[in-house]
Amino acid sequence: MTQGAQEVEVKYRVDDLGVLEAALAQRGAHLSAPAHQDDQAYAENGWTYDHPKVGRSFARLRTQDGRHLFTVKRPVDNSMACMEYETEIADREQMHDAVTLMGFHPTVRIVKSRRTARLGGMTICVDEVEHAGAFVEIERTVSGAESGAAVQVELDAFARSLGVDLVRTTDTYDSLVRAALTPA
Known part of the structure; x- marks a missing residue:
């Protein structure tokens, strides 16, 4: 594999967004206006949620503000440390058909409101x-x-330094949404 860009993240469940926003503002991180994101996640044919994600490729089609983005991720150290490639596309439906033709199947639709801030080389997404x-x-x-695991330790230290009640999760949004929608 050639050396490319790796997106490394940590994720936390938040109970009180107001407390988090205040802590971020104290550090100089001011969140953007909300953006609506509509994501369709895809996995390689043959992959299911009871299989590990590391070493497998996953795709995503995102629509935000009338723009469509196609992303491919391959987890390296864990599901939140991924080689990532992304490009804008013109036609979401045609890209969906192309992705399925390439051997991927749709898994979960993820719809969210996202606010972002940049701080010290980090991107913070609420x-x-x-x-x-x-x-x-x-x-x-x-x-x-x-x-990626070492970078996650640094990012976690920053999150903990905010002094906000956060619960860390190692699940990706597709796994979290799937779990919420799956009957017990």
């Missing part, structure tokens, strides 16, 4: 995810040669 709740993601893009 998300309200339909069926799953409120979350904060803290991410950095690093070279493919860096350890």
